[in-house]
Amino acid sequence: MNRWIAFTLTLGLGLAACASQPPLTDPVARGKRDFRTKGCMRCHRLGDEGSEYGPGPNLTMVGFRKSSAWISRWLANPHDWNPKTIMPNLHLTPQQISDLADFLSIQKGQAWKVYPWRTKDALEMPSKDRGNLIFNMAGCVGCHGPNGTGGKPDNNVAGGMIPTLTLVSDGYTKAELVQKITNGVTPLPADPSKPKPMIVMPRWGDMLTQDEIGAVADYLISLHPKSQSSDGF
Ligand code: HEC
Ligand code: HEC
Incomplete structure (x- = not known):
């Protein structure tokens, strides 16, 4: 019985700790989180994480080749820019688009230890x-x-x-x-x-x-x- 009480208490405390985590205030940190949670890595690779064989381009240097303005436009609806693309519209909010653009536009190869x-x-x-x-x-x-x-x-x-x-x-x-x-x-x-x-x-x-x-x-x-x-x- 005591074990169950201890278990419930631990679980409760654990959940409380998660819920009380402060919201991320840094747009780049939010963009990084969204990149991991919105399914981007099913198709893209960044540094040593994500899909190794595409179908999306490797994004480790995307901030060297594409501007933040273009990335925002693309993420708002890829088909609007390229009707033939296979990248789906992920229905991101304006906040998520802006955070992802901030995060991706600073990716200039630093996520690789060695190119x-x-x-x-x-x-x-x-x-x-x-x-x-x-x-x-x-x-x-x-x-x-x-x-x-x-x-x-x-x-x-x-x-x-x-x-x-x-x-x-x-x-x-x-x-x-x-x-x-x-x-x-x-x-x-x-x-x-x-x-x-x-x-x-x-x-x-x-x-x-x-x-x-x-x-x-x-x-x-x-x-x-x-x-x-x-x-x-
Ligand atoms: C189903 C696979 C798929 C998913 C999921 C996906 N992408 Fe893509 N993405 C692609 C493909 C394929 C391209 C290349 C498309 C083209 O140019 O037509 C692309 C292109 C891009 C580009 C331009 C790359 C370059 O080299 O210029 C960016 C930036 C991008 N995706 C970001 C994202 C982000 C951020 C997410 C998550 C919110 C995401 N993608 C989710 C498949 C995907
Ligand atoms: C951000 C997009 C972008 C990336 C990434 C890019 N290019 Fe280009 N490239 C262009 C554009 C746009 C042109 C056409 C410029 C013009 O109007 O002449 C071009 C032109 C060229 C040309 C001349 C083609 C011709 O017929 O005159 C070569 C060669 C070339 N790129 C090679 C490369 C190589 C190699 C890389 C990678 C190391 C690369 N490009 C990456 C956008 C890009």
């Missing part, structure tokens, strides 16, 4: 394979699609889409690709009287070494080797 492409195993990979790893983990895939096949919109740009990268080896040398990726590109608005494009190619030179950017360039070139194109046409 995945800087591990001993990754350093021993052939350059194009290491480039493929960077393409996916650093999040080129978030804008250029799986294997650079595109399909992702931008606002107020000619054609309405972020470029595909499957044929860049026809238009650029490796050195030109490295330079473009290093410096990034701000797309020109298709209509100067309308709001500027929200999605901009980041300056990867601020995040990746020249050797790493060279590996990504090798990967992009491998998507469509030059010898094949001159044979085919």
Whole structure:
């Protein structure tokens, strides 16, 4: 009998302790909590947590590539930005959207102890394979699609889409690709009287070494080797 009283007391005290936990006052802390409790990790990975194989892009560097304003817009309703996306509308409240945007827009790789492409195993990979790893983990895939096949919109740009990268080896040398990726590109608005494009190619030179950017360039070139194109046409 005494054991049951003790058990009930402990349970009661435990519940009271939970209920009396102060509400989180820091938006980033709330965003972090919501990221864990709203199902984001079923599809996304951040640092060493979450789904290892997608289907959503790795978000460990999402704050380097996407602005807080865009993340808010996306979370309010992904289909409103991209009707073809498989990310569901999670019906978040304005508070949750703002907290998640605050949390995600500061994710610039710090959740990794070692960048995945800087591990001993990754350093021993052939350059194009290491480039493929960077393409996916650093999040080129978030804008250029799986294997650079595109399909992702931008606002107020000619054609309405972020470029595909499957044929860049026809238009650029490796050195030109490295330079473009290093410096990034701000797309020109298709209509100067309308709001500027929200999605901009980041300056990867601020995040990746020249050797790493060279590996990504090798990967992009491998998507469509030059010898094949001159044979085919
Ligand atoms: C059912 C899977 C799924 C769930 C659940 C999901 N996402 Fe996504 N998410 C995706 C996919 C797939 C994409 C890429 C979509 C696209 O570009 O069309 C994406 C894209 C994103 C992007 C843009 C990524 C980038 O690289 O630019 C962000 C930010 C994001 N999701 C945040 C979230 C947050 C926060 C949650 C939880 C509230 C969440 N997602 C829940 C599948 C999911
Ligand atoms: C936040 C979205 C975003 C991310 C992430 C991103 N890019 Fe881009 N990228 C763009 C946009 C937008 C353009 C088009 C810019 C313009 O108007 O010329 C572009 C253009 C390019 C081009 C030139 C294509 C052409 O046909 O001229 C290359 C090459 C490229 N990106 C490679 C990369 C690589 C490699 C990565 C990852 C290291 C990457 N991008 C990550 C948005 C992105």
